[in-house]
Amino acid sequence: MLDFLSEFPSLGRRDLSALRQWIDEGFRTFSRAYGEQLEAFFNPLLRFLVWFQDLLTDAPWPLVILAIAALTWFGARSWKITGGTIVAFLLIGIFDMWEDTMATLAMISVATVLCIAIGIPLGILMARWDRAQSVITPILDVMQTIPSFVYLIPVVMLLGIGKVPGLLAVCIYAIPPIVRLTNLGIRLVDREVMEAAEAFGASYRQKLWGVQIPLALPNIFAGVNQTIMMALSMVVIASMIGVQGLGVPVLRAISNQYLALGLMNGLAIVALAIIFDRVSQTYGKRLQAYRETGRD
Amino acid sequence: MTEEEPKVRIKSLYKIFGDTPKVALSHVQAGMSKSELLEQKGHVLGLRDINLDIPGRKIQVIMGLSGSGKSTLIRHLNRLIEPTSGEIWVDGEDVLAMNDKALRDLRRFRMSMVFQKFGLLPHRTVQENVEYGLGIQDVDQGEAAERAKKWIDRVGLAGFEGHYPGQLSGGMQQRVGLARALATDAEILLMDEAFSALDPLIRTDMQTILLELQEELHKTIIFITHDLDEALRIGDRIAILRDGEIIQASDPQDILMNPADAYITDFIKDVNRAKVVRMRSIMGPAAPAQGAPVAVSDTIEEALQKLHAAPDGCCPVMAGDEIRGTVGIDAAIQALKAPAAAGAHYS
Numbered sequence: 001m002l003d004f005l006s007e008f009p010s011l012g013r014r015d016l017s018a019l020r021q022w023i024d025e026g027f028r029t030f031s032r033a034y035g036e037q038l039e040a041f042f043n044p045l046l047r048f049l050v051w052f053q054d055l056l057t058d059a060p061w062p063l064v065i066l067a068i069a070a071l072t073w074f075g076a077r078s079w080k081i082t083g084g085t086i087v088a089f090l091l092i093g094i095f096d097m098w099e100d101t102m103a104t105l106a107m108i109s110v111a112t113v114l115c116i117a118i119g120i121p122l123g124i125l126m127a128r129w130d131r132a133q134s135v136i137t138p139i140l141d142v143m144q145t146i147p148s149f150v151y152l153i154p155v156v157m158l159l160g161i162g163k164v165p166g167l168l169a170v171c172i173y174a175i176p177p178i179v180r181l182t183n184l185g186i187r188l189v190d191r192e193v194m195e196a197a198e199a200f201g202a203s204y205r206q207k208l209w210g211v212q213i214p215l216a217l218p219n220i221f222a223g224v225n226q227t228i229m230m231a232l233s234m235v236v237i238a239s240m241i242g243v244q245g246l247g248v249p250v251l252r253a254i255s256n257q258y259l260a261l262g263l264m265n266g267l268a269i270v271a272l273a274i275i276f277d278r279v280s281q282t283y284g285k286r287l288q289a290y291r292e293t294g295r296d
Numbered sequence: 297m298t299e300e301e302p303k304v305r306i307k308s309l310y311k312i313f314g315d316t317p318k319v320a321l322s323h324v325q326a327g328m329s330k331s332e333l334l335e336q337k338g339h340v341l342g343l344r345d346i347n348l349d350i351p352g353r354k355i356q357v358i359m360g361l362s363g364s365g366k367s368t369l370i371r372h373l374n375r376l377i378e379p380t381s382g383e384i385w386v387d388g389e390d391v392l393a394m395n396d397k398a399l400r401d402l403r404r405f406r407m408s409m410v411f412q413k414f415g416l417l418p419h420r421t422v423q424e425n426v427e428y429g430l431g432i433q434d435v436d437q438g439e440a441a442e443r444a445k446k447w448i449d450r451v452g453l454a455g456f457e458g459h460y461p462g463q464l465s466g467g468m469q470q471r472v473g474l475a476r477a478l479a480t481d482a483e484i485l486l487m488d489e490a491f492s493a494l495d496p497l498i499r500t501d502m503q504t505i506l507l508e509l510q511e512e513l514h515k516t517i518i519f520i521t522h523d524l525d526e527a528l529r530i531g532d533r534i535a536i537l538r539d540g541e542i543i544q545a546s547d548p549q550d551i552l553m554n555p556a557d558a559y560i561t562d563f564i565k566d567v568n569r570a571k572v573v574r575m576r577s578i579m580g581p582a583a584p585a586q587g588a589p590v591a592v593s594d595t596i597e598e599a600l601q602k603l604h605a606a607p608d609g610c611c612p613v614m615a616g617d618e619i620r621g622t623v624g625i626d627a628a629i630q631a632l633k634a635p636a637a638a639g640a641h642y643s
Contacts, residue, residue, distance in 0.1 A: 199486075215417075288419075
């Protein structure tokens with residue numbers, strides 16, 4: 001009797017290992033059956049990623065810096081940010097991290113675009129139907145809190161090692177904020193304004209594009225910003241499953257205790273993060289010119 | 297005047313808020329009161345047996361204190377709120393029978409609305425806000441811009457087209473709201489406490505603008521307010537709402553002279569009657585009078601000088617060139633005193 005209380009009545013070791021084997025076997029069968037189809041499904045994505053990365057690494061470096069500076073200027077309209085970006089990329093080149101940085105840049109850009117393309121519609125869906133919200137929210141919770149190594153296992157089992165599984169891992173980790181903040185932004189739109197749109201006979205589409213999305217933009221932009229930051233923070237983990245980029249030397253530095261190598265590549269990641277952050281934030285703010293006018 | 301079809305007709309309208317409004321409705325129809333319903337069934341009675349015919353081309357004021365159901369009532373007219381039971385007819389058409397498309401067309405072309413907190417789109421300029429309803433009507437951009445410009449001028453906001461609502465004062469924002477509602481050319485204008493959020497002086501200004509516009513536009517305006525002075529100033533007809541029920545619906549003079557019950561008597565007792573009671577409400581049949589003529593629409597305040605100057609204290613009351621009756625200074629002074637509370641005091 002006392003035994004029952006002091007020792008948790010767990011499943012027997014044999015039952016447990018049978019259960020685990022059954023799950024592993026099941027997943028292995030699944031990946032043997034569908035792995036190739038899945039790979040074929042993601043093939044266009046892989047080709048695009050490779051093409052984009054080659055474009056960035058093969059193009060003459062001055063041209064790349066010029067293009068990035070132009071994008072920065074278009075986004076932020078600030079000499080300070082544009083100048084800082086140029087200096088940061090020159091330093092990256094001088095310290096011989098150009099190729100890795102380009103690989104990471106390609107990866108992050110594609111991951112961000114993918115997250116936006118999937119995340120914003122999901123957020124809209126959640127805002128429209130409470131049902132969708134109650135289903136998607138716990139999934140997002142899991143995605144954000146489960147240790148990334150845990151979902152690397154099935155991803156690698158299914159798709160092996162390479163760019164696409166790495167991209168998927170990054171997206172799983174980075175997509176929740178954009179979904180959440182799109183949903184939140186739309187739900188926070190002033191009820192009076194929505195009622196007015198309704199009273200003038202606006203259709204669902206007209207309300208969404210004419211009122212909800214524009215007014216939710218500050219939150220949506222905060223979501224994009226968060227998504228980029230989280231994608232960048234996955235760079236090192238993604239390099240463990242074969243993604244090229246700044247994560248690879250960092251990983252090497254960890255296993256060999258190369259302090260300087262780790263620091264330099266780490267700082268390159270930080271530089272990318274700061275550039276992305278400043279540009280996306282100032283761009284978001286510029287879209288809200290009407291908010292800066294005193295009264296509200 | 298001939299009896300014409302009312303523009304908007306509300307028939308035995310009920311609205312009950314809660315989980316099972318249909319069940320609660322049967323209790324209400326069996327005579328349960330608002331407080332009993334809340335206590336015993338946990339449902340809130342929003343509107344009870346509302347019957348109101350709203351004439352076209354006039355300003356119908358619906359007045360009540362907060363919680364009386366007036367904002368709920370106006371939202372039933374364009375079905376921003378669905379009733380629990382009852383009928384709503386606009387131009388002889390059953391609004392509750394409309395499908396989504398017909399309802400949207402009603403809102404796009406026939407009814408527009410002005411809101412207490414303006415409901416402007418903060419990310420659009422004044423010009424774009426006024427164009428909003430026209431965009432939804434699929435009016436082409438050029439024409440919409442032109443029509444919006446006209447209404448912006450009309451409400452006195454010329455020069456502010458490029459400003460955002462956040463840059464304007466409350467009064468100016470509500471002019472934008474008014475212009476936006478007028479620009480759609482809808483015949484019916486719903487105004488939900490449109491001026492209540494404004495300072496008293498600005499509010500009087502906006503009332504003046506509304507009355508001036510109405511003089512030439514002759515819209516059917518349904519105007520919600522909690523302010524009796526406002527109701528008396530702009531209303532052609534007033535319906536007084538209390539606890540979700542209409543307790544008197546009449547023209548303003550009638551309400552002033554013959555309040556239906558103690559609640560209304562109490563309500564009107566602080567009104568400055570000299571400014572609102574008009575000659576037509578207090579005149580007697582035509583009789584010899586020595587004073588200067590006064591108009592039927594003159595208030596006591598406007599007529600008092602002439603009445604006082606008349607040797608016999610009596611003046612003829614004219615409508616145009618026609619004598620309609622006679623008014624004496626005694627009647628005028630009598631009318632300054634509010635009618636005494638009739639019957640038992642309301643609970």
